[in-house]
Amino acid sequence: MLLKKLQLKTVDYKLVLTMCFLLFFNSIISAQEIIKDTVVKKPVQIPSGQKLKVDGIIANVGDYIVLDSDIDKGYLEITAQGGSVKDITRCQMLGKLLEDKLYAHQAIQDSIIVSDAEVRSMMDDRLNYMVQQVGDINKVVAYYKKNSVEEFKTYFSDILKEQKLAQEMTKKIVDAVEITPEEVRNFFKKIPKEELPTFGAEMEVAQIVVEPKVSAEDKQKVKDRLNAIRKDVLEGSSFATKAVLYSQDPGSAPNGGYYKMTRKTPFVKEFKDVAFSLAEGEISEPFETSFGFHIIMVEKIKGQEVELRHILIAPTVSEDALKEAKERIANIRAKIVSKEISFADAARTESDEKETRANGGTLVNPNTQDTRFELTKMDPTLYSQVSNLKDDEVSQPLLNTDDKGKKTYKLITVTNRIDEHVADYAKDYTKIKELALKEKQITTISKWFDTKIKDTYIKIIGEYRDCNFVYNWLKK
Structure with missing residues (x-):
């Protein structure tokens, strides 16, 4: 039965609450706020037969508190996201809240540090997303019943x-x-034969990518344009305005090219190297990354955090360059089809994609980190490109445009097909290992809670003491 729980069919509600509620719930539950006792006047959508409570503190976990209204906020948020709350009890909601509070409390005890810079970066990302959804930050503030943007930001x-x-x-x-492999083997052995999972049809895919060559002349045109913008800014023009008008970075252009970053921020190395080499107010010379050419202006340096603005302009790929790339990849395909070279060897010697070139063009599934793609979960674009290919067939040259507008040509082939089948230890070791690891992680987390609950000040008040929690919050 355990495997089925891990798979999908009858998942233990503890795992559901731990893994799923986080998506809806953590973003709205108050960490430290104490609200004076008031009667909630406007009912939220909660399970039938349950009544709203007079607000107040209902639990303590270390230095953290839980309010009765936090539970109602949880129902409201899930409903707002289109989820169903009819099978979620207030006790289950409280149990999830207590878990989150204990995690946070113990993180502090273990000296896990969350910097103000990280929080501000998260705040910027969340606010940008919220504003995109509703169109106005004041609507976000009103939704959370705060009096001003600043009050909301402090709260959030x-x-x-x-x-x-x-x-x-x-x-x-x-x-x-x-x-260990032995633990994986034992996990598989204890699954009753009639309960072995069925894995859907899968395939392994390889590709060869050819990038159109950008001429030195086209690169120089971009650098000249950025140098002209830089000169204007040095003479008094607004960098932010220039970024809005000219930057091709969709993530920052609407905000005047603004980014806030630390050394840990996942930007490409070349960008970070330049950003952290500049003084406040300094503007970089044009420099190149895989995205194009940039200039950066540093606005503020706060310890390990840099606030900057940047402008990105990518060289235009000419029609001649695209035509040349298509001809090149067509020639590669002809050699593969005529058996002059294998697809894998052609990928190693001809492909411009560094990530796949060394392993013969084989794609890695970003969700599972192995080479198999389950058909029902495959990216729709990739599926449309490979679904009609026969065994060992090589696609015609495909023009691909990524989310940043970069154009490439590629060839795709299916290197292996795996039909839907009952789990086999040898064939499906990676998937079985993942299931076994999940089981061990769940067991480890459960033991962690049992230990930490005993060592932490925890108090649950009123009728919630009658809840039948998964963990021993009441220390009975």
Whole structure:
């Protein structure tokens, strides 16, 4: 039965609450806020037969508190996201809240640090997303019943910090869990034959990518344009305005090219190297990354954090360059089809894609980190490109445009097909290992809770003491 729980059919509600509620719930639960006792006047959508409570503190976990209204906010948020709350009890909601509070409390005890810079970065990302959804930050403020943007930001920063602490604590626990081949074997052996999972049809795919060559002349045109913009800014023009008008970075152009970053921010190395080499107010010379050419202006340096603005302009790929790339990849295809060279060898010697070139063009599934793609979960674009290919057939040259507008040509082939089948230890070791690891992680987390609950000040008030929790929050 355990495997089925891990698969999909009858998942233990503890796992559901731990893994799923986080998506809806953590972003709205108050970390430290104490609200004076008031009667909730406007009912939220909660399970039938349950009544709203007079607000107040209902639980303590270390230095953290839980309010009765936090549970109602949880129902409201899930409903707003289109989810169903009819099978979620207030006790289950409270249990999930207590878990999050204990994670955050223990993170502090373990000296896990969440910097103000990280919180501000999370705040910027969340606010940008919220504003995109509703169109006006004042609507976001009203939704959370705050009186001003600043009051909302103060409130929300506490939430985000607690959420980040909980995430880091969870990661610390889970990352420490390792599993041996012997444990994987024993996990598989204990699954009754009639309960072995069925894995859907899969395929392995390889590709060869050819990038159109950008001429030195076209690169120089971009550098000249950026130098002209730089000169204008040095003479008094607004960098932010120039970024809005000319930058091709969709993530920052609407905000005047603004980014806030630390050394840990996942930007390409060349960008970070330049950003952290500049003084406040300094503007870089044009420099190149895989995205194009940039100039950066540093606005503020706060310890390890840099606030900057940048402008990105990518060289235009000429029609001649595209034509040349298409001819090149067509010639590669002709050699493969005529058996002059294998697809794998052609990928190693001809492909411009560094990530796949060394392993013969084989794609790695970003969700599972192995080479198999389950058809029902495959990216729709990739599926449309490979679904009609026969065994060993090589696609015609495909023009591909990524989300940044970069154009390439590629060839695709299916290197292996795996029909739907009952789990086989040898064939499906990677998937079985993943299931075994999940089981061990769940067991480890459960043991962690049992231990930490005993060592932490926890108090549950009123009728919630009658809840039948998964963990021993009442220390009975």
